[in-house]
Amino acid sequence: MSAVKPVRLALLGCGTVGTEVVRLLHEQAGDLTARIGAPLEIAGIAVRRLGRERGDLPIDPALFTTDALGLIKRDDVDVVIEVVGGIEPARTWLVEALRAGKSVVTANKALLAEDGGTLHDAATEGGADLYYEAAVAGAIPLLRPLRESLHGDRVTAVTGIVNGTTNYILSSMFATGAGFNEALEEATELGYAEADPTADVEGFDAAAKAAILASLAFHTRVTAADVFREGMTGVTAGDMASAKEMGCTIKLLCIAQRRNGPDGEGTVSVRVHPAMIPLTHPLASVGDAFNAVFVEAEAAGPLMFYGRGAGGRPTASAVLGDLVAAARNKLTGTRAPSESNYAELTVRPIGESMTRYHISLDVAERPGVLATVAGVFAQHEVSIATVRQSGRADDAKLVIVTHSAPDAALAATVESLAGLDIVRSIASVLRVEGGAG
Ligand SMILES: NC(=O)C1=CN([C@@H]2O[C@H](COP(=O)(O)OP(=O)(O)OC[C@H]3O[C@@H](n4cnc5c(N)ncnc54)[C@H](O)[C@@H]3O)[C@@H](O)[C@H]2O)C=CC1
Numbered sequence: 001m002s003a004v005k006p007v008r009l010a011l012l013g014c015g016t017v018g019t020e021v022v023r024l025l026h027e028q029a030g031d032l033t034a035r036i037g038a039p040l041e042i043a044g045i046a047v048r049r050l051g052r053e054r055g056d057l058p059i060d061p062a063l064f065t066t067d068a069l070g071l072i073k074r075d076d077v078d079v080v081i082e083v084v085g086g087i088e089p090a091r092t093w094l095v096e097a098l099r100a101g102k103s104v105v106t107a108n109k110a111l112l113a114e115d116g117g118t119l120h121d122a123a124t125e126g127g128a129d130l131y132y133e134a135a136v137a138g139a140i141p142l143l144r145p146l147r148e149s150l151h152g153d154r155v156t157a158v159t160g161i162v163n164g165t166t167n168y169i170l171s172s173m174f175a176t177g178a179g180f181n182e183a184l185e186e187a188t189e190l191g192y193a194e195a196d197p198t199a200d201v202e203g204f205d206a207a208a209k210a211a212i213l214a215s216l217a218f219h220t221r222v223t224a225a226d227v228f229r230e231g232m233t234g235v236t237a238g239d240m241a242s243a244k245e246m247g248c249t250i251k252l253l254c255i256a257q258r259r260n261g262p263d264g265e266g267t268v269s270v271r272v273h274p275a276m277i278p279l280t281h282p283l284a285s286v287g288d289a290f291n292a293v294f295v296e297a298e299a300a301g302p303l304m305f306y307g308r309g310a311g312g313r314p315t316a317s318a319v320l321g322d323l324v325a326a327a328r329n330k331l332t333g334t335r336a337p338s339e340s341n342y343a344e345l346t347v348r349p350i351g352e353s354m355t356r357y358h359i360s361l362d363v364a365e366r367p368g369v370l371a372t373v374a375g376v377f378a379q380h381e382v383s384i385a386t387v388r389q390s391g392r393a394d395d396a397k398l399v400i401v402t403h404s405a406p407d408a409a410l411a412a413t414v415e416s417l418a419g420l421d422i423v424r425s426i427a428s429v430l431r432v433e434g435g436a437g
């Protein structure tokens with residue numbers, strides 16, 4: 001037994017991620033002790049219900065408790081690991097821990113994106129660390145590079161795929177033509193989906209991650225409410241087939257950009273939505289539940305981060321990385337740099353974002369249809385890049401890809417098209433990124 005006093009841990013939650021944290025702590029115990037300079041010891045594990053079969057975990061069953069707050073308040077707890085999720089009671093627990101000077105490692109993006117300010121303030125008040133690498137893009141070391149390595153540079157954009165579940169579904173729809181429900185069930189079984197998978201498929205999870213990324217990248221405070229969000233439940237097998245025909249695929253993208261306005265004032269735009277991208281785009285080959293994020297910084301240029309964005313074991317890897325940092329700081333009496341949000345940038349509305357649209361219309365087969373449709377685009381000052389006409393009579397279709405234009409002008413164009421009597425229906429509208437079309 002080591003003579004050095006152990007760093008004592010309270011683990012809150014023992015589900016997909018929590019069980020893997022326990023396993024990794026056990027498997028890596030020797031190395032972790034050597035790296036930290038003291039052993040890590042679990043003081044207790046808070047669960048919702050006792051008596052659930054957890055016999056396969058290498059842990060004394062007496063450590064389980066249903067009293068999370070009581071566990072956090074114990075004098076012998078140094079670091080709190082939260083892998084429960086949701087806003088409450090997680091916020092109350094973490095504020096209690098941080099104010100009492102206990103460092104926190106959490107994977108809870110929903111809470112950080114909704115009310116990260118409260119957690120950061122509590123950490124400052126208690127002189128404790130707040131680490132959350134697992135909250136964005138699972139195993140991929142992404143937040144630490146943004147929080148530390150790139151602090152000498154100016155980040156201008158963060159773009160990528162940050163939700164594993166929806167990437168798994170969209171990749172299956174593309175590769176095998178699998179249905180949405182079937183693919184979602186598989187993603188849930190594999191431990192990728194949130195407790196309520198609506199958070200994944202409606203884009204809330206990706207929007208929370210986008211808010212966290214934008215806050216760190218641009219040194220400002222962006223919350224989930226600031227992020228334009230559109231989920232992927234509207235993406236049909238027909239959309240995917242149409243994308244394929246054009247040499248494209250569809251991905252749920254997170255796009256955060258910083259711009260300087262004409263008066264030199266900085267603004268940010270943060271959005272999450274499905275988008276058509278060409279198969280030659282680096283994000284097109286990101287399959288399964290993998291995530292990939294591009295960061296662009298003025299001096300560094302483009303950087304790419306890729307890896308497993310979901311799943312118990314990969315996420316537990318990120319939790320343990322944070323845990324080592326927090327435990328080391330505890331032993332040396334230091335603290336990681338706190339939140340940097342001095343920039344106070346204004347968030348631009350989605351209408352001002354420049355993007356391109358792919359619009360598929362079912363139209364009447366009549367002379368002059370093309371001219372009428374083109375006139376609507378001209379009226380909204382949206383320039384057309386390509387038009388494809390197919391079918392006849394009841395099957396006549398127009399597929400239009402625009403050049404870049406403000407999102408508001410594109411949305412108004414679609415609204416005007418819907419009002420034309422020659423347009424029988426708008427079959428699909430998708431944003432286009434990365435040279436597709
Ligand atoms: N599963 C994944 O791939 C990833 C998950 N995350 C985040 O990690 C956190 C945990 O996710 P999972 O492990 O997948 O969820 P999970 O649903 O498998 O586990 C959560 C556990 O917390 C327990 N719990 C709920 N209320 C509780 C309470 N009042 N007291 C004590 N325990 C309580 C549940 O019984 C469950 O066992 C969430 O914030 C999630 O967003 C982050 C990255 C990846």
Ligand SMILES: N[C@@H](CC=O)C(=O)O
Nearest residue numbers: 163164165193194310
């Ligand atoms: N549900 C999330 C889990 C990781 O953050 C996802 O699918 O990405």
Ligand code: NA
Nearest residue numbers: 133136138140
């Ligand atoms: Na990460």
